[in-house]
Structure formats: structure tokens, C-alpha cells
Amino acid sequence: MNVIIKAENVDHWYGEDDNRTRALKDISLEIDEGSFVAVLGHNGSGKSTLAKHFNAILTPELGKIYVAGMDTSDKDLVIDIRRTVGMVFQNPDNQIVASVVEDDVAFGPENIGMEQSQIRPRVDAALMSVGMYEMREHAPHMLSGGQKQRVAIAGVIAMRPRCIVLDEPTAMLDPSGRREVINTIHRLNRDYGITIILITHHMNETVGADRLIVMSDGEIIADGSPKSVFTRVDMLRRAGLSVPDTTQLIYLLRQEGFDLPLDALTVDECAAAIYKKFA
Amino acid sequence: MFKDITMGQYFPGNTLIHRLDPRTKLVLTLLYIIVLFLAKGIWSYAVMLAFLSVCVILSRIKLSVLLSGAKPIVFIIIITGILNLFYTKGEHLLFRVWRISVYLEGLQTAGFLILRILLLICCTLLLTYTTSPLQLTDAMEALLNPLKKLRFPVHELSMMMSIALRFIPTLIKETDKIMSAQKARGADFETGSLRQRAKALLPLLIPLFVGAFRRADELATAMESRCYHGGEGRTKMKQLRMAAADWAALVSGAALTVAVVLLRRAG
Amino acid sequence: MAPVIQTVNLTHVYSPGTPFEQTAVDNVDFAAERGEFIGIIGHTGSGKSTFIQHLNGLLKPSSGRVLFNGEDIFASKQKTRETRFKVGLVFQYPEYQLFEETVYRDIAFGPKNMGLSDEEIDRRVRDAAGFVDISEDQFEKSPFDLSGGQKRRVAIAGVIAMKPDVLILDEPTAGLDPMGREEIIGNIVRYHNSGENTVIFITHSMEDIARIAGRLVVFSKGRIFMDGTPKEVFSRAEDLRSVGLDVPDITLVMMKLKKLGLPVDDSVYTVEQAKAELLKLKGRGKDV
Structure with a gap:
């Protein structure tokens, strides 16, 4: 498979001289094009810092990041890198530039100097793909949080990026807004083959991902399928994370001596597994 | 308390006036204001009044709505009217009360002055009522474009304006929220001396500014990550286009100018 | 003794007489007793945030009354100001x-x-x-x-x-990671246990609130849609869903098990309760 993002021994520090903290410690990883990757970690685990390296908002102090083969520390490539990897941030209010929905969507294409006749079809298609076409003439401040995202x-x-990085896009949303956003990005991944990197601290949002990376104190402490990662309940706890309630229930029952599979993540899987043992 | 302020004062519609290119409307408004100061005598004022009336009728903005926009300065209008009425000396004395004499010329000057101020306000209001703030910003950028050659930051200025417009509702909401939160801790914004009241605003202003800077910072990052790198090489989805109606409007504006200048000579 | 805080026919209409007129709170009767820990849930726009701003007099009702210890908090300016201190309100994102x-x-x-x-x-x-x-x-x-x-x-x-005698918090855990949420919930529970105060806790997280509140009030369309113990409320999963709210995953698992034919109580909502229910099936219920 094609590798879209590659990190090689990346280090990053925050703060001034005496007060420097090491936010990323020797991170190396590869992200396959077309995959859905969730990055989980508590606040200050370095997950957002890592995300900002993926489209050259930050560049590594040590090591290298390659986006579709382009070195992010090469200043001349910045625009191309940002066209390849788009970024969505936590606060929906602070990333919308224009006073009309469709004008905001046109902002990116306008910046890269796209020919005028091409912008309109792109904007319409983009709005349709997230189900916001009907509201294209609305003012952003009249929308709900989920709609803004x-x-x-x-x-x-x-x-038309090949990859979208979303930095805690649901942290400020209510449950229905959260569902809207998660469903949307799953659809984009499935229908358009866009690589998704979802940074989050909500366990439940990672369940549908192809791959789950867990970060703690600037390091990757687990990397695998969500099922394989969630079986390591103790490790997740130590990293300041909780597991989904379903996993927690199975974990407790296992401690009571019931041989249940820890990788039963969804409500249905969990109920089915328990039923098998308790019926 | 801030919820009642309607920003921009734009009344969406689809009339001939609404559909005009914002550049046309901006130029015509400026022209109208200039001509207004050239007007002299009853006939030129009549032409000015007629011209604006036709525009207002075409825009389907209710006269009451238009005039209510002039309310905040009614006081100024009355004062100017009275001052002119009493302090203009002339030949035809109308009446005299105590030491104040009112002349026919005074009455005329005051009348024209009030009419002039009213027309001035109404034509500007008509512009903002029928043109969205965003269109106005675009028009301004387009009209100022030649200044780019003189290194005047036209694009930056219009970007600043449109971002300000975008964030005004957000900041109003935030102000309301912080105000409520501080009131919940017993802050009192409504009583006390001027000094006390100014001091009471700190718990509101500090979080508001801190918040605005945080927003600005995040917005800058978001804009950069969407490939923003200044106005150079930028295109626009919505290009402004002059239609036949725009040219017709500009011609009628020119006709108005000529008419007023001629009437001024005649009068 | 009168309830510590009470609303009688409370109604709040935004922008009355304009095309934007909207009834945010519609004829709500609500009473909280001393020492209660109440969870208020409801999706965005259900009127819950507007409702709580009446309890300390920040918003004036369009009609109806708010009583603190049986006395109208809008009786005088002085009274309203006193209530601000007795009914403490923590807004969303208070930082x-x-x-x-x-x-x-x-x-x-x-x-x-x-x-x-x-x-x-x-x-x-x-x-x-x-x-x-x-x-x-x-x-x-x-x-x-x-x-x-x-x-x-x-x-x-x-x-x-x-x-304050009544502490109201509007989504105090919003945007925090699991550890941050635990800390804040722990702090609030500790405060509640320290005296005879009443806590009203607004949240979207069913899991969080189910563990700590003794009573849940569900808002929908400006009215109180349900009011009862967490057990009572979560046993009406279908109704909750009909107003756009989630049911805790654990409750869903137990409902599924019951459907499959296991004789379990499907109104439980915490992991510990579910574990106890399941162990009971195996005849090991006593030690829990």
C-alpha cells in the first residue's frame, strides 16, 4: 500500500530555554493511504502536537516528516503539502473565515489560485459530500456545532486533499453533533478513499477505525487494530484513558473467572459474547 | 442587552436595487452625496428627492423602516434646524419674539439643511439595507484595487473587514455570556459612579480580550493550513459583474449630476 | 418546609412579537429539595440552559415564578441580588x-x-x-x-x-479528557457530600450523570419530558431516543440480553450494576 505520511524519529519541544518540555519523543510511524487511523491520548500526551506536524503547521526539531514523499521542512513545498493534507480543528467557531457558508468553503480553492470557473463546482460537491449543500447561503453563526464542523x-x-487530519473535532460538540461528524468522516473515507487521521479522547469514536494509535507523554505506547488495543485495559488505564463501558464490563467478568473475549467492542458483540457464556 | 443590536442592517431581497452590482451602488451613493452638496434652490432639491424616492420605491424598503434608521440623529437634525432658523439674517422678517427674529431666508436655509441631512442619511441607509456587508467589502476592494500599485494593502484591508464582520456576532454572544457569568458572581454593571462602573467592566473586558486573542491565534493557524498566503495569486469564486442595469443606473446618476448642476445655475 | 428552589409555570419567550419569537421554556414546574443531586439532560436547544439561568435570577421569566425557600426571587432588586449568591451558577467553559x-x-x-x-x-x-x-x-x-x-x-x-445553597453547573466536564472529567466529577461529589447543599448538574453524558445523580430531569422542547431516578429514566430507553438522547451502552447491552432471553434487569446503567446482575444469574450475587 501507498504510504501517505511518514514520520522518522521526530522530536519536538515546547517552551523557552530553561522551561522546555519534550512534547514528542522520537516518533516514527507510517500511515497508509486510504486508511482510517485514530490517535488516542489524554490532554498533553502529544497527540495534537503530532497532528500539527502532518501539514507543516509545526516542523520537527529533530527527524523528518514526509507527506506523499514531500519533506515538510522544505519551505517551498508548504502549499503543496497543505493541499495534500487538510486539517480540521477543535473549535468550530475559530476556523470559519467567511460570513456565508459557501464563501467559506471557497476560501481554500481561492487561496491556491484555482480558476474561477472550477471553484463553484468544487464548492458545491464538497458541500454535498458533507450534507450541507442546502445550507450553503446560511451565516455560520446560525449553525449548530456539528454543522459548523x-x-x-x-x-x-x-x-481535494488525499488526507484529512482532524484534531479533536468533536470535543466541543453534543452527542448528536458528534455523531454527525463521525459519520461524515467515515463516509468520506469509505466513498472517496480519503485517508482520515482522527485525534480524539473519546474511546467510542475509535471503534470503527482501521488502526488505533495510543499516545502518552510524547510516545506511542500502543498501535494496532482497535480490538487488539482495547484488550490491554490496564495499559490504557495507566495512560490516563478509560475503556468503553462494554469492554470494562467484560474485563470485570473475566476477573470473576468468565472466559469472555475482550475484543467485543460494540453493544451487539458484547451482548452476544455474554449471552454465550451466561445462557 | 447586546442581542437587540442588528448588525449590518441588511434586508435581503431580490429587487432591481438589490441585484445591482455593489460597486455601482457604492459609486452612485458617493456621487449622490457629492451632488447633494452642489444642490441649491428648490428645483435641484426636488430632483434629488425624486431620484432617491424612485430608488426607495424600487427597493421595496418601507419608508417607515428607512426613516426609523434616522432616529438616532433626530436630535442633531432638530438642533441644526433651529440654529439655522434663528441665526440666519435676511430681508424678509417673518416675526420677532423677544430678541429672536425669524426671517424667510432662515426658514428656507433650515428647511434645505434638514432635507439635505435626511437625504444624506436615507441614501446611505438604502445602500446598507440593500447590500450585504460582504458585498460592500468586495466592492470596496474592487474599487480600491488601483491603489495596490501604490503598495496600499487593499487585499489585507478587505480581508480584515470581512473577518471582522464574520466575528461580530460571535463576539457579541461571547460578551453576553461573560457578562452573565460575572453577574452570577455578583458583578454589578449597572449602578455606581462612572469610575466604579468603568472598573466594573474589567471582569468583562479582560476575558473578552484574552478570548479574542485566542480566537485570532487559532483562526490564523486554520487559515494558514488552508493555504492562505496573502492576496497574491488568489482567485475569487464570486466575481463582480456589471450588467445592463448597472450601466443604466450609472447613466441615470450622471444625468442627475448634470441636471442638478444646470438647475443650480438657473436657480 | 418549602423546596429550596422551585419554579411555578415558568415560561420564557425569546424575542417576543418578532418573526424570531421562540418559546425556550414552556410552563415548567420544577422543585428541588435540600441535599438533592439532580442531573438535567436534554439535547442542545431543549431549553435547559435557558431554564437554569432563571434559577439565580439572571433571566426574568416571561411568565411564572421562581421561588427560593418559598420566596419569589424577583420580589425586589435586593432579593434578586441576594439569590445570585445563594444559587451559584457555573457556566459552560467557565475558564x-x-x-x-x-x-x-x-x-x-x-x-x-x-x-x-x-x-x-x-x-x-x-x-x-x-x-x-x-x-x-x-x-x-x-x-x-x-x-x-x-x-x-x-x-x-x-x-x-x-x-451557595444550590450549586448549578452547566456541562462542567465538556471538552475534557477522561481524567479531567473524573477529577471534576470527584470534586463536585465531594462538595455535595460536605453539607446540606443541592447540586444541579447539566450534562450530555449519560454515563457520567447516571453514576452520581439521585434524580434525573430530562428536558425536551422547553418542557420537562421525564423526571425520576436514573433507573426509572433509563428503563424508558425508547422514549429517550425519541427526543434525541442516548441510552448508556450498558443499559443497551442488558436490554439486548433480556431480548435474547436472559432474565436480567434491563434498567441498570453502570458497569458495576451490570456485573452484579450477571453474577446473580450464576448464583453468585451475595458478595456484591
Whole structure:
């Protein structure tokens, strides 16, 4: 498979001289094009810092990041890198630039100097792909949090990126907004083959991912399928994370001596596994 | 308390006036204001009044809505009117009360002045009522474009304006929220001396500014990550286009100018 | 004795008489007793945030009354102001309202506005900081230098320092990671257990609220849609879903098991309760 993002021994520090903290410690990883990768970690685990390296908002102090083969520390490539990897941020209010939904979606294409006649079809298609076409003439401040985030996603989609990095896009949303956003990015991954990197601290959002990376104190402490990672309940706890309630229930029952599979993540899987043992 | 302020004062519609290119409307408004200061005598004012009336009728903005926009300065209008009425000396004395004499010329000057101020306000209001703030910003950028050659930051200025417009509702909401939160801790914004009240604003202003800077910072990052790198090489989805109606409007504006200048000579 | 806080036919209409007219709170009767821990749930726009701003007099009802200890809080300006201190309200993302130069002074802002003596203010600041695990060596720091979770705890302390009889918190755990959520929930439970105060906790997280509240009030379309113990509320999973709310995953698992034919109680909502139910099936229920 094609590798879209590659990190080689990346180190990053925050702060001034005496007060420096090492936010990323020797991170190496490869992300396959077309995959859905979730990055999980508590606040300050370095997950957002890592995400900002993926489209050259930050560049590594040591090591290298390659986006589709392009070195992110090469200043001349910045625009190309950002066209390849789009980014959606936590606060929906602080990333929408224009006073009209469709104008905001056009912002990216306008920046890269796209020909005028091409912008409109791109914007319309992007709005349709996130289900916001009907609201294209609305003012952003009249939208719900989930809708604003979908507009932000459309703004990235309009540039036809190969990868979208979402930095805690649901942290400020209510449950229905959260569902809207998660469903949208799954659909983009499935229907358009766009690589998704979802940074989050909600366990439940990682369940549908192809791959789950867990970060703690600037290091990757687990990397694998969500099923394999969630079986390591103790390790997740030590990293300041909780496991889904379903996993927790199975974990407790295992301690009571019942041989249940820890990788039963969804409600249905969990119920089915328990039923087998308790019926 | 801030919820009642309607920003931009734009009334969406699809009339001939609404559909005009914002550049046309901006130029015509400026032209109208200039001509207004050239007007002299009853006939030129009549032409000015007629011209604006036709525009207002075409825009389907209710006269009451338009005039209510002039409310905040009614006081100024009345004062100017009175001052002109009493302090203009002339030949035809109308009446005299105590030491104040009112002349026919005073009455005329005051009348024209009030009419002039009213027309001035109404034509600007008509512009903002029928043109969205965003269109206005675009028009301004387009009209100022030649100044780019003189290294005047036209693009930056219009980007600043449109971002300001985008964030005004957000900041109003935030102000409301912080105000409520501090009131919940017993802050009192409504009573006390001027000094006390100014001091009471700190718990509101500090978080507001801290918040605005945080927003600005995040917005800058988000814009950069969407490939923003200044105005150079930028295209626009919505290009402004002049239609036949725009040219017709500009011609009628020119006709108005000529008419007023001629009437001024005649009058 | 009258309930500590009560609303009678409370209605709030935004922008009355305009095309934007909207009834946010519609004829709500609600009463909270001393010492209760109440969870309020409802999706965005259900009117719950508008509702709670009436309880300390920040919003005036369009019609209806709000009673604190049986007395109308809008009877006089003086009364409304007193209620502000007795019914403490912590807004969403309260860290954005911090403004003082030091943590200590920010926590002291409320008590100072109450006109208390310096000694009393000092005692209250220290007590309040204790509840939210802010240590004394952080008192002289700027609140803007703290971490996100600490900032929020300082903001909550600023309200606790007024020693309100009723403490209302609007989504105090929003945007925090699991550890941050646990800390804040722990702080609030500790405060609740420290005296005869009433806590009203607004949240979207069923899992969080089910563990700590003795009573849940569900808002929908400006009205109270359900009111009862967590067990009662979660046993009506279908109704909850019909107003756009989630049911805890554990409840869903138990409902599924019951459907499959296991004789379990499907209104349980915590992992521990579910474990106990399942162990009972195997005849091992006594030790839990």
C-alpha cells in the first residue's frame, strides 16, 4: 500500500530555554493511504502536537516528516503539502473565515489560485459530500456545532486533499453533533478513499477505525487494530484513558473467572459474547 | 442587552436595487452625496428627492423602516434646524419674539439643511439595507484595487473587514455570556459612579480580550493550513459583474449630476 | 418546609412579537429539595440552559415564578441580588471568564462582591480551593498560566466560594479528557457530600450523570419530558431516543440480553450494576 505520511524519529519541544518540555519523543510511524487511523491520548500526551506536524503547521526539531514523499521542512513545498493534507480543528467557531457558508468553503480553492470557473463546482460537491449543500447561503453563526464542523470539513474537501487530519473535532460538540461528524468522516473515507487521521479522547469514536494509535507523554505506547488495543485495559488505564463501558464490563467478568473475549467492542458483540457464556 | 443590536442592517431581497452590482451602488451613493452638496434652490432639491424616492420605491424598503434608521440623529437634525432658523439674517422678517427674529431666508436655509441631512442619511441607509456587508467589502476592494500599485494593502484591508464582520456576532454572544457569568458572581454593571462602573467592566473586558486573542491565534493557524498566503495569486469564486442595469443606473446618476448642476445655475 | 428552589409555570419567550419569537421554556414546574443531586439532560436547544439561568435570577421569566425557600426571587432588586449568591451558577467553559491577576483573587471575586470581611473571604477561598484540589502554592499564580483542567477548577471554586445553597453547573466536564472529567466529577461529589447543599448538574453524558445523580430531569422542547431516578429514566430507553438522547451502552447491552432471553434487569446503567446482575444469574450475587 501507498504510504501517505511518514514520520522518522521526530522530536519536538515546547517552551523557552530553561522551561522546555519534550512534547514528542522520537516518533516514527507510517500511515497508509486510504486508511482510517485514530490517535488516542489524554490532554498533553502529544497527540495534537503530532497532528500539527502532518501539514507543516509545526516542523520537527529533530527527524523528518514526509507527506506523499514531500519533506515538510522544505519551505517551498508548504502549499503543496497543505493541499495534500487538510486539517480540521477543535473549535468550530475559530476556523470559519467567511460570513456565508459557501464563501467559506471557497476560501481554500481561492487561496491556491484555482480558476474561477472550477471553484463553484468544487464548492458545491464538497458541500454535498458533507450534507450541507442546502445550507450553503446560511451565516455560520446560525449553525449548530456539528454543522459548523461539517462546513469546516467541506472547506478542506474542496481542495481535494488525499488526507484529512482532524484534531479533536468533536470535543466541543453534543452527542448528536458528534455523531454527525463521525459519520461524515467515515463516509468520506469509505466513498472517496480519503485517508482520515482522527485525534480524539473519546474511546467510542475509535471503534470503527482501521488502526488505533495510543499516545502518552510524547510516545506511542500502543498501535494496532482497535480490538487488539482495547484488550490491554490496564495499559490504557495507566495512560490516563478509560475503556468503553462494554469492554470494562467484560474485563470485570473475566476477573470473576468468565472466559469472555475482550475484543467485543460494540453493544451487539458484547451482548452476544455474554449471552454465550451466561445462557 | 447586546442581542437587540442588528448588525449590518441588511434586508435581503431580490429587487432591481438589490441585484445591482455593489460597486455601482457604492459609486452612485458617493456621487449622490457629492451632488447633494452642489444642490441649491428648490428645483435641484426636488430632483434629488425624486431620484432617491424612485430608488426607495424600487427597493421595496418601507419608508417607515428607512426613516426609523434616522432616529438616532433626530436630535442633531432638530438642533441644526433651529440654529439655522434663528441665526440666519435676511430681508424678509417673518416675526420677532423677544430678541429672536425669524426671517424667510432662515426658514428656507433650515428647511434645505434638514432635507439635505435626511437625504444624506436615507441614501446611505438604502445602500446598507440593500447590500450585504460582504458585498460592500468586495466592492470596496474592487474599487480600491488601483491603489495596490501604490503598495496600499487593499487585499489585507478587505480581508480584515470581512473577518471582522464574520466575528461580530460571535463576539457579541461571547460578551453576553461573560457578562452573565460575572453577574452570577455578583458583578454589578449597572449602578455606581462612572469610575466604579468603568472598573466594573474589567471582569468583562479582560476575558473578552484574552478570548479574542485566542480566537485570532487559532483562526490564523486554520487559515494558514488552508493555504492562505496573502492576496497574491488568489482567485475569487464570486466575481463582480456589471450588467445592463448597472450601466443604466450609472447613466441615470450622471444625468442627475448634470441636471442638478444646470438647475443650480438657473436657480 | 418549602423546596429550596422551585419554579411555578415558568415560561420564557425569546424575542417576543418578532418573526424570531421562540418559546425556550414552556410552563415548567420544577422543585428541588435540600441535599438533592439532580442531573438535567436534554439535547442542545431543549431549553435547559435557558431554564437554569432563571434559577439565580439572571433571566426574568416571561411568565411564572421562581421561588427560593418559598420566596419569589424577583420580589425586589435586593432579593434578586441576594439569590445570585445563594444559587451559584457555573457556566459552560467557565475558564473563559477568569480575569484576575492571581488565582486567589479570582476565587475571591464572588465573596468580595458579597461584602464579606477579609477573614471570611480568606477562609472561603481556602475552603473552595480545597474542594477542587487547587493547592495554596498556586494561589499567587496567574490563572492564565494554569492548564485547561486547572483553570476550570479555579472557575468552579470561584462559585463554590460564595457557599451557595444550590450549586448549578452547566456541562462542567465538556471538552475534557477522561481524567479531567473524573477529577471534576470527584470534586463536585465531594462538595455535595460536605453539607446540606443541592447540586444541579447539566450534562450530555449519560454515563457520567447516571453514576452520581439521585434524580434525573430530562428536558425536551422547553418542557420537562421525564423526571425520576436514573433507573426509572433509563428503563424508558425508547422514549429517550425519541427526543434525541442516548441510552448508556450498558443499559443497551442488558436490554439486548433480556431480548435474547436472559432474565436480567434491563434498567441498570453502570458497569458495576451490570456485573452484579450477571453474577446473580450464576448464583453468585451475595458478595456484591
